[in-house]
Amino acid sequence: MTTKLFGEPVRRREDPRLLTGGGRYVDDLGAGALEAAFVRSPHAHARIRDIDVSAAVEVEGLVAIYTWEDLPGALAQPLPLLIPHPALTHGRTAYPLAREIVRHVGEPVVMVVARDRYLAEDACALIQVDYEILKPVVGVEEAAQSAQLVHEGVPGNVGAHLVQEVPSAAGLGAREAIDAAPHTLSFRLDIERSASMPLEGRGVHARWDADDHSLRVHSSTQTSTSVRMAIAAKLGLPLPKVEVIAPDVGGGFGVKIVHPWPEEILVPWAAITLGHEVKWTEDRREHFVSSAHERAQVQSVRVGFDDEGRVLGLDVEILHDHGAYTPYGIIVPIITSTQLLGPYRIGAYRVEFSSIYTNTVQVTPYRGAGRPQGVFCMERTMDHIAEYLGADRTAVRAANFIQPDEFPYDQGLIFQDGRPLIYDSGDYPESLRMLKELIGWDDFPALKARAAEEGRTVGIGVGCYVEGTGVGPYEGGHVQITSDGRVHVSTGLTSQGQGHETVFAQIAASELGVPMERVSVVTGDTRRFGYAVGTFASRAAVMSGNAIALACRKVREKALRIAADALEADPRDLEIVDGEVRVAGTPGASIPLATVAVLSNPLRYAFDEEAARATQFAGAASYDRPPVAEGEEPGLEGRDYYSPIRSTFASGMHAAIVETDPLTAEIRVLRYAVVHDCGKLINPMIVEGQIHGGVAQGVGGALYEKMVYDGHGQLLNASFMDFLMPYATEVPLIETAHLETPSPLNPLGIKGAGEAGVIPVSAVLASAIEDAEGIRIDRMPISPSDLFDLRRAATG
Numbered sequence: 001m002t003t004k005l006f007g008e009p010v011r012r013r014e015d016p017r018l019l020t021g022g023g024r025y026v027d028d029l030g031a032g033a034l035e036a037a038f039v040r041s042p043h044a045h046a047r048i049r050d051i052d053v054s055a056a057v058e059v060e061g062l063v064a065i066y067t068w069e070d071l072p073g074a075l076a077q078p079l080p081l082l083i084p085h086p087a088l089t090h091g092r093t094a095y096p097l098a099r100e101i102v103r104h105v106g107e108p109v110v111m112v113v114a115r116d117r118y119l120a121e122d123a124c125a126l127i128q129v130d131y132e133i134l135k136p137v138v139g140v141e142e143a144a145q146s147a148q149l150v151h152e153g154v155p156g157n158v159g160a161h162l163v164q165e166v167p168s169a170a171g172l173g174a175r176e177a178i179d180a181a182p183h184t185l186s187f188r189l190d191i192e193r194s195a196s197m198p199l200e201g202r203g204v205h206a207r208w209d210a211d212d213h214s215l216r217v218h219s220s221t222q223t224s225t226s227v228r229m230a231i232a233a234k235l236g237l238p239l240p241k242v243e244v245i246a247p248d249v250g251g252g253f254g255v256k257i258v259h260p261w262p263e264e265i266l267v268p269w270a271a272i273t274l275g276h277e278v279k280w281t282e283d284r285r286e287h288f289v290s291s292a293h294e295r296a297q298v299q300s301v302r303v304g305f306d307d308e309g310r311v312l313g314l315d316v317e318i319l320h321d322h323g324a325y326t327p328y329g330i331i332v333p334i335i336t337s338t339q340l341l342g343p344y345r346i347g348a349y350r351v352e353f354s355s356i357y358t359n360t361v362q363v364t365p366y367r368g369a370g371r372p373q374g375v376f377c378m379e380r381t382m383d384h385i386a387e388y389l390g391a392d393r394t395a396v397r398a399a400n401f402i403q404p405d406e407f408p409y410d411q412g413l414i415f416q417d418g419r420p421l422i423y424d425s426g427d428y429p430e431s432l433r434m435l436k437e438l439i440g441w442d443d444f445p446a447l448k449a450r451a452a453e454e455g456r457t458v459g460i461g462v463g464c465y466v467e468g469t470g471v472g473p474y475e476g477g478h479v480q481i482t483s484d485g486r487v488h489v490s491t492g493l494t495s496q497g498q499g500h501e502t503v504f505a506q507i508a509a510s511e512l513g514v515p516m517e518r519v520s521v522v523t524g525d526t527r528r529f530g531y532a533v534g535t536f537a538s539r540a541a542v543m544s545g546n547a548i549a550l551a552c553r554k555v556r557e558k559a560l561r562i563a564a565d566a567l568e569a570d571p572r573d574l575e576i577v578d579g580e581v582r583v584a585g586t587p588g589a590s591i592p593l594a595t596v597a598v599l600s601n602p603l604r605y606a607f608d609e610e611a612a613r614a615t616q617f618a619g620a621a622s623y624d625r626p627p628v629a630e631g632e633e634p635g636l637e638g639r640d641y642y643s644p645i646r647s648t649f650a651s652g653m654h655a656a657i658v659e660t661d662p663l664t665a666e667i668r669v670l671r672y673a674v675v676h677d678c679g680k681l682i683n684p685m686i687v688e689g690q691i692h693g694g695v696a697q698g699v700g701g702a703l704y705e706k707m708v709y710d711g712h713g714q715l716l717n718a719s720f721m722d723f724l725m726p727y728a729t730e731v732p733l734i735e736t737a738h739l740e741t742p743s744p745l746n747p748l749g750i751k752g753a754g755e756a757g758v759i760p761v762s763a764v765l766a767s768a769i770e771d772a773e774g775i776r777i778d779r780m781p782i783s784p785s786d787l788f789d790l791r792r793a794a795t796g
């Protein structure tokens with residue numbers, strides 16, 4: 001074929017519509033719908049003694065008030081534990097509305113439905129909840145040592161405990177290898193709690209059709225098919241009677257992968273109960289106190305190494321704060337503990353984590369999902385080794401790299417998908433070479449000296465990572481060519497700004513040999529595709545991209561067979577170019593794909609001249625056998641699923657140059673460089689955008705974003721007035737280079753890219769600030785006030 005779109009920097013098809021106000025979000029739906037609001041707990045830990053709604057019932061426009069006692073059947077049970085694990089011995093999830101006990105500020109207690117949101121909020125304000133305040137447990141170390149329990153029957157507040165260990169080649173355990181090493185270091189690392197802040201919060205709109213007993217739900221979700229199944233199960237509805245659609249979603253970043261949120265089943269239930277459309281849109285304070293957070297960990301590190309900086313043994317103990325509930329299991333600390341190893345060959349490794357309950361908002365994956373914490377640990381370790389030895393930081397990393405000829409490389413651990421942690425491909429020495437050249441690593445000492453002469457303090461930092469992407473179990477794709485020659489592609493996973501409409505169209509156009517403008521793509525609509533896992537963990541391109549490619553190949557094979565019969569040619573001699581099936585080397589012998597689509601669905605068995613004219617293909621008159629083979633469905637369409645052997649592993653390396661102000665301790669990123677390997681690039685421009693967005697989030701996590709709780713479990717900065725995020729002025733110009741080491745695990749040779757930009761940023765900036773200041777940086781994020789205090793402590 002001559003149509004080549006895979007690998008080209010095609011402009012995003014979504015942008016004109018979104019940039020000109022043509023987006024369609026949940027809150028754009030449901031004109032005239034009733035609206036819901038929630039009474040949420042003002043206390044971190046309390047017993048509900050009584051709920052008095054008498055004053056609220058007088059509010060004009062009030063429709064209904066619901067507490068836990070009003071919920072029927074399965075709706076009155078705890079929400080599902082989505083990802084159980086043997087180590088999660090004390091998994092706990094919340095009720096849709098609190099039953100007896102609230103365990104964090106923001107937990108929903110009462111649902112109110114009214115004519116509009118304003119009236120619903122007025123009614124909420126009049127509802128009196130009598131609480132018996134209980135002592136909260138805040139802070140992961142405090143919770144691990146406290147006799148006060150977040151949940152009865154969970155000793156020490158430990159929800160999960162897991163140890164994984166890989167011995168050295170000589171059979172030594174990590175602790176033995178460290179004891180026997182020429183050099184050892186021990187230190188502690190802290191990462192604060194943060195949260196994703198999508199442009200659009202969560203939202204749900206539900207419409208019940210009483211005539212055919214069907215339910216249609218729009219949700220701002222990252223997993224419409226799973227929300228559909230949860231709603232059907234909780235409300236006792238037949239699955240075919242439930243439709244869930246994710247319209248345009250203003251960012252997900254992980255918080256919208258949780259399913260179902262309480263509101264995703266309460267709003268549909270209210271719509272059925274009341275016989276009227278109901279909607280709810282999360283406000284910003286609700287997002288802060290009732291959605292999900294991430295990141296907070298305390299890490300204790302002990303490492304043994306030789307004179308070259310090679311790690312002979314590494315022992316890491318992690319305390320992970322998972323908040324009040326564990327709906328998403330212990331995926332985050334599992335990823336931290338396994339992805340911590342990065343691109344390195346470690347002599348012996350032991351990791352132990354305890355996942356701890358606290359009276360704070362629950363923790364679920366946020367873009368990066370445990371990897372920023374793991375990379376912070378490993379890269380800080382590499383920097384500390386280099387400092388101890390007086391060695392170049394890149395030389396120490398290079399001494400520990402897995403080499404290109406060692407792939408596939410088995411790290412000996414079990415990854416988040418329950419399968420062996422085996423890296424599929426990569427070239428880490430080449431990535432480092434490219435990065436050093438891009439940032440000017442070898443020339444930096446001269447730059448630093450010139451800056452010092454000018455009274456300026458600058459530093460350079462580096463960080464490496466490996467990211468497991470494309471986790472299973474599966475995704476599917478459906479492709480149909482209609483009689484107008486258009487190609488319709490659908491897949492079950494959802495989109496939140498990644499450019500799926502563009503990249504999936506590129507894949508289909510390349511596979512089928514059609515112009516891209518003839519391809520349309522639908523995601524996240526269970527009416528078009530009913531089975532999917534979801535958009536998270538940098539998996540969409542790997543999973544749905546390959547499923548769509550496989551479906552396209554089915555359609556292509558069928559199209560060539562039908563066209564070969566019509567053209568009286570061998571299918572092996574045919575090609576598809578610009579939507580025309582033709583005999584290679586014989587341009588005059590061709591048939592449009594639109595005609596092939598007509599022939600694939602014969603409405604009469606015997607073809608005559610009239611039928612030939614109808615198909616606009618004279619050769620059809622001589623078509624003497626049915627185009628639909630025995631056992632084959634009519635139509636030019638195909639469906640396929642892709643299920644991976646195991647995860648693919650993308651990788652990358654970042655470097656930054658920072659300047660710190662000698663008086664104010666302000667930290668400014670002067671340059672930022674990225675070398676990234678996600679296998680074969682579908683669209684380099686979109687990958688660049690993903691990296692830029694990720695780096696921006698990483699800068700926020702490294703320098704600004706921090707959830708501040710007091711001892712009473714109150715979130716003190718639950719608004720954009722107090723929770724800081726970087727503006728465009730704080731995000732540096734990002735220089736990128738790409739290395740492509742194709743994955744051997746999937747037909748397209750691709751790996752994921754969605755989370756790559758955010759993963760190493762805290763480690764990189766810590767490294768750079770430490771280089772500038774000569775002060776140990778073992779806690780992130782770091783603000784100017786933090787740096788000022790560190791300076792003062794260092795000078796006594």
